[in-house]
Amino acid sequence: MRSSHRKSLNRIVLVALLFAGTYPVFGKEVAAKSVSSRAERRSFYTAPPVIPHVVHGWQTDKTCLTCHDQIRQWRGATSMLTPHPEFSNCQQCHVQQAAPTWQPKSKFLGSSWNGLAEQEKGIRANLVAPPTIPHRYLMRENCVACHLDVHSNFPASVEHPKRSNCQQCHMMPKANKFILVPLKKATKQTVANASSENSGKNSGGK
């Protein structure tokens, strides 16, 4: 069983070597640039990105979508397309980082917050395998919202944008570690509420 498995894998590697040059494999620089640009707008990995521009005054629920309903390029800036247009109370999660000029600044007292770092990139089972998805997927079901080459900072520019069933090939690696935590795992406690004499039975806490 083991050796046959190894054989077939070796065959895959050989095929990989033959075709490697024709598949998009991202260089380290692109990945690093992508990670740093993602991190710049996120307090921690999985946080919603902040709004990098001023949001002026009275809003309707369509205000943000005026630009963010599709990718628009204007004066050198590119608007992100929202991957979740059904969530239209945008500023519920995304907060502006530049208050309007009329609003007085106030001193920020400092923080030692050090959020979880961005995950670098997906993993390939082998050289030709499609990479896994390195990030949380919830509310980002529309992959091409980000993964188009107008966003030069994303490693994302898929070479095959017409194949829109992304998860057919790109899997979520134990994604569940980032999304779905089995409750029993999520509720560990180390102390037990039983005195030493009888700790065998009735041990408290989980």
Next chain:
Amino acid sequence: MSICTELTRRDFIVQSAAVAAVAALSPSLTKPAYAEDLPDGLAWHKAPCRFCGTGCGVIVGIKGGRLVAVQGDPQNEVNKGLLCAKGYYLGAALYGRDRLTKPMVRKGGQLVPVTWDQAIDVIADKILEDPLKFGIYGSGQWTVAEGYVAMKLLKGGMGSNHIDPNARLCMASAVVGMITTFGVDEPSGCYDDLDECDTVITWGNNWAEMHPVLFSRFIDRRNRGHKITYIDLGTRKTRSTVAADHYMEFVPQTDMAIINCVCYQLVKRGSYDKKFVSKFVRFKGSDKKDMTFDQYTKFLADYTPEKVSELSGISVAHLHLLADVFSDARRKVVSLWCMGVNQHTRGTWVNNLIYNLHLLSGKFGKPGSTPFSLTGQPSACGTCREVGTLAHALPGGRVVKSAEHRKETEDFWKCKPGAINPKPGFHTVKMFKEMAAGNLNGIWVQVTNPAQSLPNLNELMANASKRFFVVSDIYPTATTRIADVVLPSSTWVEKNGVFGNSERRTQQWFKMIDAPGQARDDVWQMLAVARRLYDKGFAGMKDRNGEFLLAIRDDNGKEIEAWKWDVFSKFNVDKVLFNEYRQFTVKKHKDIAPYDVYVESHGMRWPVVKDEDGVWRETKRRFVEGEDPYVKPGKEIQFYMSKAKDDKAIIWARPYVAPPEVPDNDYPFWLNTGRVLEHWHTGTMTGRVRELKHAMPSAYVEVHPEDADQMQLEDGDRINIISRRGSLILPVVVRGRGIPQKGMVFVPFFDETKLINRVTLDAYCPMSKEPDYKKCAVRIEKV
């Protein structure tokens, strides 16, 4: 742009070699190495969000003993994976540079660091000066155990009832509203009704900012194609208004007349639910005397659409539209309200009136049809209302005035008979007035910031620096600045805890990280002071057997020295206190399950009752047959806690009453105050989050565009807002995120450098004692 070109020859060789090497070594390693690529030592745990009463589930990422990430929990039915900005930044809120890490005592005017032992001693000595004149001011952000320990210490041991929470400023009107209508507190419906309804009505409520996750629960449904009509009744256009199909702007306080007008039309048209009314409802006048339906009809005669339109400013057509909604038997209507109704000098009555409307129209107890009172704080329900940390209350819906309730409580606590004082203590506004007047010796404040959040601060916090305040908090606040003893607390996932949210859902979490420095749990702080009182020989801290009143016992019944931090911190005291508190909850059918059941769940809505098959089963809708285990078969709807024991709810004839202060020639504007999405209450925690502070750095005053034109005001101009009590200078915004009605200005209260509560009024609802932060008279002057 082709990414292929980015792949250098060297990268290619390295990658190929790596793949080949891995393949040769071990087949198991050739599988995608998921775990290895995830950050080392990262663990995820469940908790409820620490901010509002929605009670979203979060999963908290912990790495290297620090909190590093917070995600919405997709498995939690409350939020289904979604959060709001405050929730996402929960972690950062714990890491502000100026966290309090040492106990401090004021000496020679300065707060100087002391040991915990010294701080505890100072507090104990102050209490012993006169235990009857020492109060506790707590919070809807207290965990269940924190509120419970405070109650046992004060009501069981110190002999007075001077304990009240900041929830008095927030939910008291909702509590009295429900008790008067249904005979028992807390909403009968649940969030699931938002998924089923076809009409949502908000009564003076900006849920897009204050309960954003619930707002999204509705708006996402609509964006996915569900037909839902949203009617927003308010005095100020908000972010919620932009989603509304109908916006009805009314003159402050006239909500009372508007609701009576809709009832008037239902009766006049004969379109009320006759079967529901005859089976499940009775009528009473405000003099508490029973009324016949005819008498109630006569009472309503004052509220014709024409008259009410003139009073309220809402068009007759809109008043008709509201009646149409409630007349249509097929429609499923959810009413939502929060501070606009509760912070009202007739808050209790407005709560009653909304219930009237739903009872009269039969829009009650059916999926998608419910009057739903939203809660402000994460455990205003779980702690303040259920544990009963109020001046008049005892745990589990009991009151100090009842001899029976006192005896039951004394028995549970094993207090000496008669230990509990039958006289209600001071409610919040009174407590601080008595403190200002010197009639209380001291107040211990936990998890709240009254020096910023009380109304009419100039009066209520007068002489504060001369009075004895103990303040337990995690950051310096307006209140720690006037305190004599400052205790550094652990917060949220730095301790074990249980919260109860708006929809009766009890949620548990475990401690995940250590608090910084010497910060310690609020429960421990209370236990330590109680024990010090015991050690100093104070009789109140002894139970009827002469043992320590607040003894904590392990699963084998052996007492542990929980007042010692190294013992406390290695033991789950929360579990012991929760299971002890449980026995109180059965009387009013607010049954909660044992602690361990909540450990394994994402929260459960009480009453939680054990089925015959041994499974603990939650209740979505109270008083409804088939859902609530306490409703007898065949009853359909049973208000089993009704005071008259007739299983009926009460429709109260509540007349319109003018507010105590209205704009006049000297003070021609209404002042309305409230919150913003980015900040939690007084901004103590959210102000320490870089992203939230940048997004919303400072307070402002919203002015209606026509008023601004008339006074030639533009964005950024500064105006002085002056009331009979105080004044405050703020920058103007004319078309900000809210637009108050003409003749009204609006100011948020989160900014600790701009205390709008120096201007607000402390008049309160005579029944709930909840003050009105939403309307007082001011004049504005350009500076």
